Amino acid sequence: MTTHTVVLIPGDGIGPEVADAARRVVEAAGAPVAFLERHAGVAALDRGEEHVLPDSTVSAIREHGVALKGPCTTPIGGGFGSVNVALRKRLNLYASVRPVRSLAGVPTRYQDVDLVIVRENTEGLYSGIENRITDDVIISLKVATREACRRIARWAFDYAVRRGRRKISAFHKANIMKLSDGLFIGEARAVHEADFASVRYEEVIIDAGSMRLVQDPGQFDVILCENLYGDIMSDLCAGLVGGLGVTPGANIGDAGAVFEAVHGSAPDIAGQGVANPLALIMSAAMMLNHLAESRGDGACRDAATRIREAYDRALVEGCKTRDLGGDLGTAAFTDAVIQRLGG
Ligand code: NAI
Ligand code: MG
Numbered sequence: 001m002t003t004h005t006v007v008l009i010p011g012d013g014i015g016p017e018v019a020d021a022a023r024r025v026v027e028a029a030g031a032p033v034a035f036l037e038r039h040a041g042v043a044a045l046d047r048g049e050e051h052v053l054p055d056s057t058v059s060a061i062r063e064h065g066v067a068l069k070g071p072c073t074t075p076i077g078g079g080f081g082s083v084n085v086a087l088r089k090r091l092n093l094y095a096s097v098r099p100v101r102s103l104a105g106v107p108t109r110y111q112d113v114d115l116v117i118v119r120e121n122t123e124g125l126y127s128g129i130e131n132r133i134t135d136d137v138i139i140s141l142k143v144a145t146r147e148a149c150r151r152i153a154r155w156a157f158d159y160a161v162r163r164g165r166r167k168i169s170a171f172h173k174a175n176i177m178k179l180s181d182g183l184f185i186g187e188a189r190a191v192h193e194a195d196f197a198s199v200r201y202e203e204v205i206i207d208a209g210s211m212r213l214v215q216d217p218g219q220f221d222v223i224l225c226e227n228l229y230g231d232i233m234s235d236l237c238a239g240l241v242g243g244l245g246v247t248p249g250a251n252i253g254d255a256g257a258v259f260e261a262v263h264g265s266a267p268d269i270a271g272q273g274v275a276n277p278l279a280l281i282m283s284a285a286m287m288l289n290h291l292a293e294s295r296g297d298g299a300c301r302d303a304a305t306r307i308r309e310a311y312d313r314a315l316v317e318g319c320k321t322r323d324l325g326g327d328l329g330t331a332a333f334t335d336a337v338i339q340r341l342g343g
Pocket of ligand 2: 231232234235262
C-alpha cells in the first residue's frame with residue numbers, strides 16, 4: 001500500500017486545534033497518509049522563521065503535492081500581506097472549490113442546499129496592488145487576465161461534468177466593471193459555447209444573485225466567481241447551511257492542492273477548545289477523495305466515505321459544538337466522530 005505524504009499546516013488562532021482534530025480523524029480512519037508538519041502565518045514567526053510563508057513550507061507542498069491547512073491570521077489595514085493569498089499565488093492554486101451542503105443533523109432555514117462555489121484564486125482585486133495617489137486618494141487595481149478567466153471557467157465546467165452538475169451560474173458585475181468582469185464572463189461564455197453545451201450556463205448580476213441565493217438557494221448548482229466575489233459568496237453560502245463550522249474547501253492548481261476550511265483563525269474563540277473542527281475534517285475528506293482520484297487509491301476513497309458517514313451520524317445523534325447549538329468542545333466532538341468510524 002502506498003503512503004501519501006500530506007503537508008499539515010496548523011496555522012494560527014483555532015488552526016492548531018482544528019488541524020489536530022482533522023489529523024486524528026484521518027489517522028483513525030486508517031487513511032494511507034503520513035503527515036509532515038510545516039508552518040505558515042504568525043505561527044511560523046513564533047517558531048523562529050523569518051517570514052510568515054517560509055520557503056520550506058512552499059517547497060514541501062511542491063514536493064508532496066497535497067497539504068491540509070489551518071487558517072492563517074492576516075492583520076487588518078496594515079502589516080504583512082495575506083499568507084493565504086500568497087500561498088495560492090506562489091503555488092498557482094488557481095481554483096478554489098467550496099461545496100456547500102445541508103447536513104441532516106444541522107437544521108437551518110433551508111433543506112437540501114447543494115451547491116458549489118468555484119472561485120478564481122489568483123487575481124481580481126486580490127492582486128494586492130494598491131497605490132496612495134495622495135493622502136486622501138487610494139486606488140486598488142482589479143486585475144483580470146484572459147488566461148486566468150478562461151482557465152477558471154474551463155476548470156468549473158470540467159468539474160461540473162465530472163461531478164454530474166447541471167448548471168453554472170457566473171456571478172458578475174459587468175454592468176459596472178465592463179472590462180474586467182466583462183472579460184470574466186466573456187471567457188466563461190466562450191468556454192461554454194465551445195466545449196460544454198451539455199451544462200446549462202447563466203450569467204447573474206451579483207447583487208440580484210445574492211438576493212436569489214438567500215431567498216431560494218435551491219436554484220443554484222455551481223456558482224462561478226472572480227476572487228473577491230467568491231470570497232464573499234463563500235461566507236454567505238456557509239450561512240445557508242449552518243455557518244463557517246461546516247463549510248470545507250480546496251485550492252487546486254495543476255501542480256498541487258491545499259485543502260482548507262472557508263473560515264479564518266477565529267481569534268475570538270482561539271485557545272478555548274470550543275472551535276468546530278468539522279469544516280477542516282470535511283476538507284480532509286475532500287483531500288482523501290482528491291488523492292483517490294488523482295492517484296487512483298481506493299483506500300483513500302474508503303477512508304473519505306467512512307469519515308463522511310461518521311460525522312453525519314455524529315451530528316444526527318446530536319453531537320455538536322457550540323456554534324451548532326451543542327455543548328461539545330473541539331476534542332469531544334472529534335472523539336464522537338472517531339467513535340463512529342466504521343471498521
Ligand atoms: P473567521 O472565519 O475567523 O471568524 C468569523 C466568525 O465565525 C467568528 O465569530 C468565529 O468565532 C466564527 N468561527 C469561524 N470558524 C469557526 C469554527 N470552526 N468553529 C466555530 N466558530 C467559528 O473570520 P474573521 O474573524 O473575519 O477573521 C479572523 C482572521 O482569519 C483574520 O485575520 C482573517 O484574515 C483570517 N482568515 C483566514 C482565512 C484562511 O486562512 N484561509 C480565511 C478567512 C479569514
Ligand atoms: Mg473568506
